[in-house]
Amino acid sequence: MSTNTLDSLVSRLTDLDVNHQNLSVAELVEKVLSREEGVLSSTGAIRATTGTYTGRSPKDKFIVKDEESQDHVEWGSVNQPISEEKFENLFHKVIDYLETQNELFTFKGFAGADEKYRLPIQVITQFAWHNLFANRLFIRPSKEELENHQAGFTVVSAPHFKADPEVDGTNSETFIIVSFKHRIVLIGGTEYAGEIKKSIFSVMNYMLPTKNEVLPMHCSANVGAEGDVALFFGLSGTGKTTLSADPSRSLIGDDEHAWSQNGVFNIEGGCYAKTVNLSAEKEPQIFNAIRFGSVLENVILDENREADYDDTSLTENTRAAYSIDNIDNIVRPSRAGHPNTIIFLTADASGVLPPISKLSKEQAMYHFLSGYTSKLAGTERGVTEPQATFSACFGSPFLPLPAAEYAKMLGEKIDEHNSEVFLVNTGWTGGPYGEGSRMKLGYTRAMVQAALEGDLKNVETVQDDFFGLHIPTECPGVPTEVLHPKKTWADKDRYDQQAQDLAKKFHENFKQFDHVTKDIAEAGPTFRG
Numbered sequence: 193m194s195t196n197t198l199d200s201l202v203s204r205l206t207d208l209d210v211n212h213q214n215l216s217v218a219e220l221v222e223k224v225l226s227r228e229e230g231v232l233s234s235t236g237a238i239r240a241t242t243g244t245y246t247g248r249s250p251k252d253k254f255i256v257k258d259e260e261s262q263d264h265v266e267w268g269s270v271n272q273p274i275s276e277e278k279f280e281n282l283f284h285k286v287i288d289y290l291e292t293q294n295e296l297f298t299f300k301g302f303a304g305a306d307e308k309y310r311l312p313i314q315v316i317t318q319f320a321w322h323n324l325f326a327n328r329l330f331i332r333p334s335k336e337e338l339e340n341h342q343a344g345f346t347v348v349s350a351p352h353f354k355a356d357p358e359v360d361g362t363n364s365e366t367f368i369i370v371s372f373k374h375r376i377v378l379i380g381g382t383e384y385a386g387e388i389k390k391s392i393f394s395v396m397n398y399m400l401p402t403k404n405e406v407l408p409m410h411c412s413a414n415v416g417a418e419g420d421v422a423l424f425f426g427l428s429g430t431g432k433t434t435l436s437a438d439p440s441r442s443l444i445g446d447d448e449h450a451w452s453q454n455g456v457f458n459i460e461g462g463c464y465a466k467t468v469n470l471s472a473e474k475e476p477q478i479f480n481a482i483r484f485g486s487v488l489e490n491v492i493l494d495e496n497r498e499a500d501y502d503d504t505s506l507t508e509n510t511r512a513a514y515s516i517d518n519i520d521n522i523v524r525p526s527r528a529g530h531p532n533t534i535i536f537l538t539a540d541a542s543g544v545l546p547p548i549s550k551l552s553k554e555q556a557m558y559h560f561l562s563g564y565t566s567k568l569a570g571t572e573r574g575v576t577e578p579q580a581t582f583s584a585c586f587g588s589p590f591l592p593l594p595a596a597e598y599a600k601m602l603g604e605k606i607d608e609h610n611s612e613v614f615l616v617n618t619g620w621t622g623g624p625y626g627e628g629s630r631m632k633l634g635y636t637r638a639m640v641q642a643a644l645e646g647d648l649k650n651v652e653t654v655q656d657d658f659f660g661l662h663i664p665t666e667c668p669g670v671p672t673e674v675l676h677p678k679k680t681w682a683d684k685d686r687y688d689q690q691a692q693d694l695a696k697k698f699h700e701n702f703k704q705f706d707h708v709t710k711d712i713a714e715a716g717p718t719f720r721g
């Protein structure tokens with residue numbers, strides 16, 4: 193592309209008449225209501241619905257392949273290439289479209305709570321409620337920071353603009369396109385707000401390791417009274433947000449963090465919780481965070497405008513977005529030291545993985561690369577019931593670089609800081625999905641607490657027959673039979689069969705990682721068929 197077009201891209205963005213810049217939360221709420229984009233809930237939150245797209249749309253996500261990105265990105269079905277020409281054409285069409293709008297909203301702020309590594313970002317949105325979302329999820333600037341703000345990346349969200357796949361080279365009328373060269377994310381055709389935050393996460397996953405040798409991670413994080421830090425890695429629905437909200441520990445963040453030589457820091461300034469079946473009894477912190485300024489997405493309200501969290505008629509993936517300040521015990525700024533404990537969360541729908549097991553260093557690397565879980569209904573388009581999936585680093589939809597690069601960094605950091613690693617199955621027990629039941633949240637919380645408080649350090653373990661995982665024989669607050677999945681199944685032979693099937697899937701998936709050391713390759717399931 194010529195320098196001319198490059199300049200014109202940037203200048204068209206700068207010249208865009210964005211008449212509402214960093215409106216206050218109160219003003220944004222007024223805008224949402226006067227523009228009839230949403231309604232107030234009984235607790236003062238904004239409720240918006242998103243139409244067709246109620247979850248992320250991975251098939252519509254592209255990265256512009258140009259001289260900046262081509263040699264770095266791991267191209268494939270996750271990181272699909274799109275040409276500079278197509279991007280440029282679509283960009284101009286989106287800007288033409290936005291210029292027809294009477295009102296546009298921008299949020300300027302930051303991604304990254306560590307000033308040394310933070311990325312100044314701006315989010316230009318067609319919808320006021322998307323701007324409220326950006327304000328809640330990203331790091332809000334002080335007055336001074338706003339005055340000196342120079343955006344290092346821009347997200348443009350034009351949900352009512354639809355692409356023409358034939359002409360525009362997209363997969364459908366919906367698109368999420370990242371240009372690392374122009375530092376622009378273009379979103380169109382979808383109203384699901386999660387795309388906005390997760391696209392900046394993808395950007396951080398590209399920029400942090402290459403420029404700063406900092407490891408970005410799809411995990412939640414909290415810190416205990418003694419300064420002991422815990423990370424919870426996991427794919428969507430495995431419990432990152434739920435388990436990091438723990439009244440006995442201070443929250444660092446619920447979804448996106450980075451680990452530098454100084455410790456961990458949150459990338460965001462807010463949380464985005466799944467609200468399906470949310471209750472004040474089981475998840476009081478999240479329940480009470482949903483108040484004025486928060487956003488409820490695709491949640492059904494009753495005639496008194498009270499949220500009915502059990503109603504999934506729009507989607508299973510109902511969400512609440514709220515500022516981290518809505519949680520009582522947080523660390524501010526959202527930073528802490530090096531992780532003492534790392535928990536890999538998996539929601540195993542086949543019901544065979546133990547609810548908690550201790551991982552050796554090699555097992556930790558094996559499971560990080562494997563990233564096994566079951567995709568639960570809703571968060572991604574087209575997923576309606578649990579599907580076994582392997583998602584490297586527990587976050588492959590967001591990783592532009594090869595998984596091995598992130599895994600290598602994690603391995604080095606775990607070695608250096610001697611972090612203890614556990615695998616926690618928050619999924620099914622007593623049988624597979626449909627027959628067994630989901631592990632009781634209370635039990636999972638008790639197991640996590642035991643792991644974090646060191647109660648499992650010297651406890652006796654037994655090795656399971658199929659996966660080679662070390663299962664504690666006892667754990668405070670948890671009946672012993674719950675710790676051994678086979679004991680919870682009525683039909684032991686079927687358990688063995690399911691476990692063997694899953695072990696085979698692990699081996700099949702791991703074949704792609706032929707470069708790892710023998711120790712790591714052999715740390716997978718002991719059953720080899």
Ligand SMILES: Nc1ncnc2c1ncn2[C@@H]1O[C@H](COP(=O)(O)OP(=O)(O)O)[C@@H](O)[C@H]1O
Nearest residue numbers: 428429430431432433434466618631632633636
């Ligand atoms: N044993 C369990 N551990 C964690 N979450 C559970 C458990 N059982 C049910 N859940 C539910 O699963 C969902 C986990 O979602 P969430 O914490 O938002 O996941 P993530 O942040 O990883 O996407 C919540 O709705 C939570 O109530």
Ligand SMILES: C=C(OP(=O)(O)O)C(=O)O
Nearest residue numbers: 248386427428429447571
């Ligand atoms: C918002 C998302 O993240 P999570 O479900 O991991 O919280 C998502 O994957 O769209």
Ligand SMILES: [Mn+2]
Nearest residue numbers: 432433447464
């Ligand atoms: Mn979450």
